[in-house]
Amino acid sequence: MAGNMLDNRGGGDGGWSFPAIHPEGRRFGLIAIAISLAVLLVLDWELLGWPMLALSAGVFAFFRDPERAVPQGSDLLLSPADGRITQIAEVEWPRELAAVPGLATGPVWRVSIFMSVFDVHINRAPIAGSLRDMIYMPGEFANADLDKASERNERQHMIIERGDGTVVALTQIAGLIARRIVPFVKNGDILAAGQRIGLIRFGSRVDVYLPAGTQPAVLMGQKTVAGETVLAHIGQSRLIEGIAL
Template sequence: MAGEVLDNKGRGDVSWSWPPIHPEGRKFGLITAAIALVTAFFAWETIAWPMAFLTLGVLAFFRDPERVVPQADDVIVSPADGLVSLITEVDPPVELQIDDGSGSKGLPAGKVTRVSIFMSVFDVHINRAPIGGTVQRVVYIPGRFMNADLDKASEENERQHILIERQDGLAIGFTQIAGLVARRIVPFVKPGDIVAVGQRVGLIRFGSRVDVYLPAGTDPKVLLGQKVIAGETVLAELGSQKLIEGIAQ
């Protein structure tokens, strides 16, 4: 199905398949599987069985399913799988605003809506581009490893800012934030790369969060507490401002 065009009129062919494992996770799966096999060979069942289950958990964590990405100029798609844990008005990170000498003007100053998506260890951890365009900035900042569900994790945790700019000048910034057990943010892109909307841009190992900074004058189409899917869920429509209410049930 990869690369095939599908639509809301029924065009295209689909079928269920096991999601592939991202190469970043295969080495961890091989290590735990090898330990499980060796301990099973020596009949150390108290170690072999836990390692076998750990192998399945590692492979599930690094799963990399295909996604059907909406193709429309006015949509911003979710860069992460997970729970919408915070929606708040903030100033964008200074690293995404200042003139860094690259020729990219960065995000304008002023309050914008930040949508925070918390990824538990059960979510897919491959992050995707919310819009298509040129990667203007990839800024890594070392920091702490607090619970990524906390608001202050945006300023204190280890994190990586990414800025993507379209040809028409629209720029979207988002931040990958390491969590309580996450210990590495892995980028797949660098400044100057051209990416398509929904393209894989990186991953965070073992529980984390992604913050997305919407342009001024744009409200999210997702609700607090909603589950979103990277590359598929429409996070916002450009220029659309509307209160949307939901009921948990």
């Protein structure tokens, strides 16, 4: 129900419903349906038309935009993307970020989240703060799961600074199928943790660079939910272990 408030005391309607479709995707879905119906009804190519119609439903599903329960805490660094963690490594800064004031010097922890075409593709702010800078870099469209994609693929960096000076950088990376990075925000915007900040069309990757003195609180292969999964506790460094089932 539109406008219905949910809370942790049992208030609101918890029934299942179709998630909202982000406006960015509605036109793509309608275009896909129109082409499918033309193939099916005008050209009478049923063998092709029915699969295309099913694919049209997939286009709408790609742009789904479910609500999220954003955890509260000044030390929390949240996942900006739905997907699977495919890389956790100490790395040097990308060349375009190496000289940005306020970022930690030397190697930093980078957590990479790969988004398949089946994941929600709305990206969200990992922390609350001011969007200090956005840096767009043209590049290739290689497989976003490769390590070299961080420096070769088309990408967009976002640098978010909290009131206490803590800075978190994230990078939206285009891939083989993803051909456009769409921001919802601009330089100087004040962001809330978990706020929608953009999307990458049709499968790709997001890198998160952790602040100094902070280590990941997630594991390789773990599934993440944008705006809900805690990637790290800012200022905390401790070993995290899990069991592969």
